[in-house]
Amino acid sequence: MLKGKKILVTGATGQVARPVAEALAEHNEVWCLGRFGAPGVREELERSSLTTRRWDMADHSGDALRDVPGDFTHVLHSAVHRGEDGDCHAAAEINAVATGLLMDHCRTAESFLYVSTGALYARQSLDHAYTETDRVDAVADWLPAYPVGKLAAEGAARAFARVLGLPTTIARLNIAYGPGGYGGVPMLYFRRMLAGQEIPVPVTGQNWFSPLHTDDLVAQVPALWAAAAVPARIVNWGGDEAVGVTDCVRYLSELTGVPAKLTPSPVTRETYRFDPALRRALTGPCTVSWRDGVRDTLRAHFPQYVRRSARV
Template identity: 75%
Template sequence: MRGKKILVTGGTGQVARPVAEALAAAGNDVWCIGRFGTPGVAEELRARGVTTWRWDMEDDSEQALKGLPEDFTHVIHSAVRRGDDGDFNRTIDVNTTATGRLMAHCRTAEAFLFVSTGALYARQTLDHAYTEDDPVDGVADWLPAYPVGKIATEGAVRALARVLGLPTTIARLNIAYGPGGYGGVPMLYFQRMLSGQPIPVPREGQNWCSPIHTTDIVRQVPRLWEAASVPATLVNWGGDEAVGITDIVRHLEELTGVSARLVPSDVTRETYRFDPTLRRRLTGPCEVDWREGLRLTLAALHPDRLRPRYAASEHVQHRGART
């Protein structure tokens, strides 16, 4: 994509920041809006050619977006109030209202991409491959208000896509990981490994997921915009490969020599395996193998922890290609 005017929310996060920086580098006029609470992050984005503009999702007034241009051609809305405080009503109100105002403000855009979550699916077997038609219930013991807020916001997005005639894609994200930000869920587990903290795992079997590296996220965003429609297109956004969380942790052990304390528990950070059929049809296949993706992430964030034989690797291994 070149020559487009693109609006990004959540542009300091794991998913949207590499997208914003890559699109700016490709010759697009990219704007990131948010609170920019982390010192220096706004300056870093501007140094990469991204325009920053202050916006607080918690501000539900009609003036919240006053002064922001309205002529964006594409929008990716990744910002979220997670509901860490457990306030379900506030989580629903903030996310739906902020998203509604954003869609109304950008009603003339060619495409709107809303980043949702796979955590809203009704739990089935640990290795079940979830499709877009599977039932949802919004139950997540590790962060109860989060998936409920996402379900409510998906409803608002579907309604406004129709009311405004705004072509929209709702992408339910799986585990995103990579060298940017904190590295994603695999690096949260690695931090626990480094500190000797236990990692809760199911008493039988293991949680499964479909991790997607930020390289593939960046490459697929334009395809998800191309898939936008009225009514909204719904797609599971994860990698091609189903991977067990225990297998991820064991591979981190292999790469670093750091031991993990896996503790059987009734409550774990549940993850979900996606059926990639629809997403592959819309975006094409992923390129970064999960094992190489973990190595690259460690090399960027914890280079001193990689065993020499892995740190010395010179090439990124892609499925079917080498760069």
């Protein structure tokens, strides 16, 4: 773990960035940028010895980062304009320009880590193990503008890494989950189960993913910073284990007794299985198995539903 560094984290209220910021704050000076829309969240971060500043990614004026110093040694850029309204033009503009402005502001950093997404990859077979060199198309029917914005920001990160000579890692995140935040996608599925809602699954086979537990995510960030390079290094950031979404939902049902309405559908929340070889070479292996991680996350968020007989 890093010590004595000055670190900037964006999107600091999210599932990825918040646990990283809180863990690093024990031995470093950590600043967090965000909109802090949820009541009380900014105060919670500041009680964890984090310095906060408001930042709107859509503000591309010269004043957007005026109150933020530029002498950070390390930057984790996890903030994103998701494009919930489906406006791909706005998503590309906001994410790319904000990333470029941030990199320029922090041009003297030792390392810049941009958190991208595996949703960029062009869909192949459901169980295909995607590598960093697989083709991308930024198509996601479940949230069309999201991967477009991420791909645009990747382009900005690649360009500014070269122009500024700023060592950069672009980490294409799989599914992050854990006890903090909202718990990640497995808990989204469990909430649907509790509400009696259908969970769309492929007509044949199942979607596969490479879940990354918060403990492993936090532990791997320093290694991803250390791997930063010019040109920017791209790495798939997921767990070591390939997990079927249908298998994960059935495991949630096994742990709780809550039924799951798995409904075959031509449109599902697509997920991606990663080949972990490059990431393992950079960070070492993960330490939390997916079953242990999902069970512990479920206990943190919905302890009343976990059966006493659930295996430990």
